[in-house]
Amino acid sequence: MKMYPMLILTVCLSAGCGGAGGSKSAAEGTTPAGTDERKPTATVYDETRKVSLYDPYMQNAQVLTIDCLPGWQLVGKVDMEDFQQANGTPNAQIKGSDGVRQLGFYTEMARSYYDENDGVATGQRHPLLRSMKRPYTTAEDYLQYVVRTQFPHAQSIELKDVQTYDKLPDAMRQRADNYGQLLLRNFQQGIANSVMGSSFAQILNAKADAAAVGCVIKLENGKEVYHLATAYFFILDVRMPYGTMRTIDRRMWNVLELTTFTAADEKSLDLAGAEASHMKGTIQLNPGYIQTITSMQQASIERVRQNVRAGIIRNQQQAARISEQLRQNAAEISDIQMSMYESTSAMQDRVTQLHSEAIREVNPYVSSDGTVVDVPIGSGTQVWSTSDASTILSSDSYFFNPNIGSTIEYQQMQLLR
Incomplete structure (x- = not known):
């Protein structure tokens, strides 16, 4: 050999x-x-x-x-x-x-x-x-x-x-x-x-x-x-x-x-x-044959891409529907809670409110115009907001003041107790 x-x-x-x-x-x-x-x-x-x-x-x-x-x-x-x-x-x-x-x-x-x-x-x-x-x-x-x-x-x-x-x-x-x-x-x-x-x-x-x-x-x-x-x-x-x-x-x-x-x-x-x-x-x-096969491959790849994109869109739409359903459920729960508050005495209303705050792990803060905002517990004890309460800032620092160096006016909110 x-x-x-x-x-x-x-x-x-x-x-x-x-x-x-x-x-x-x-x-x-x-x-x-x-x-x-x-x-x-x-x-x-x-x-x-x-x-x-x-x-x-x-x-x-x-x-x-x-x-x-x-x-x-x-x-x-x-x-x-x-x-x-x-x-x-x-x-x-x-x-x-x-x-x-x-x-x-x-x-x-x-x-x-x-x-x-x-x-x-x-x-x-x-x-x-x-x-x-x-x-x-x-x-x-x-x-x-x-x-x-x-x-x-x-x-x-x-x-x-x-x-x-x-x-x-x-x-x-x-x-x-x-x-x-x-x-x-x-x-x-x-x-x-x-x-x-x-x-x-x-x-x-x-x-x-x-x-x-x-x-x-x-x-x-x-x-x-x-x-x-x-x-x-x-x-x-x-x-x-x-x-x-x-x-x-x-x-x-x-x-x-x-x-x-x-x-x-x-x-x-x-x-x-x-x-x-x-x-x-x-x-x-044959160059023509190679070109035809290449075009078919590219078309096949594009179909796969389109199917994947369609799947992603379907998942996004499903997630949006679930999110909307959760929002509606939260709104219905809130309406039920308000109905209970109105049908009880002031003391019961206050106890219920405190209980709700504890469950939701929030503290109520009130602005100068009377707007009440729930702030998550642990976000900070010093809470400030704009006049319409559209922007909320908070910190645990006693010296926290967002007005320093800012062109937007903030007002300190008070804990509602």
Whole structure:
């Protein structure tokens, strides 16, 4: 297996220097063939041809074009699941095979995943996520998981070589870091522009990663194939709003340019990687399609904002109705108390008044024009007011006099006892 490091180096440098990395292509994350019943939208012939990938959900709008080398057949499709769940963007996928030399490759652009403890109902999870038993914290773990899903019936999967982040070429590490910083900035900007505001979310941890793994796989018919998988990886641990005045810690991990290569032997595997990288380097995205998807995303975000704003307005209106009801109840209680005062003797009226003051924790003060004002107990024994008692000032200081240095005239009020 000495050839694996050389093949990994070739693929990584191609990805980092505009080959596979510049393609922005993508693939389904379950099995190479996928489970979608849609027919292939990109099939090529015996010569190099430019073919297109179309999106059946967007009236067969052209997503991208790619040059296919002689002897290869390409199958492409678009997975709208992430977009429909407002988790990301449409995921374009391309799978290629060479029946003569028994070469194959599989690639996907980008996909977001969530921790299995994110509160999402199991039936609403992404197909890959539904079978996950724990969050994947490294690109190596994730790639080994992908290989197992691509060959679910294999007799054995023998791991021959692993290139983790610290062992990869500088070009691939730099691309992983740049990808991670881009995602982090986008997430931070999304928080800042959200209706709830950035104070409701907190980034706990962010880390970029990348890996390449090489395997020898023994199929159920006893035949052995050589397999290589590469991907960029980004982990984001965040604390996000969850219900009213609650938060939940979520782990999100994003995969960029997941690509796998398959061949009958080591030499052919090297050839598969080189030719697949060449084809991926010819991918041209349709600007009109990207613009349409971006507009749809912005419209979806705006709908969410409008729904949140409408909810806030409804809560405010409900609070206003409750406040008005409390005010009316207080007014009715006051009317009842006044009726009781008028029907009793002066002594009973005074006792009732003192009792009311004690319950309400206020002291009655009277201004020079006879206006009586209830002042909360503990506000101060020196109470002053304007002539119409519209402004009340109080202090515990014996020397308190608001007329000093003031252009407004205040008069001291007397405790009514």
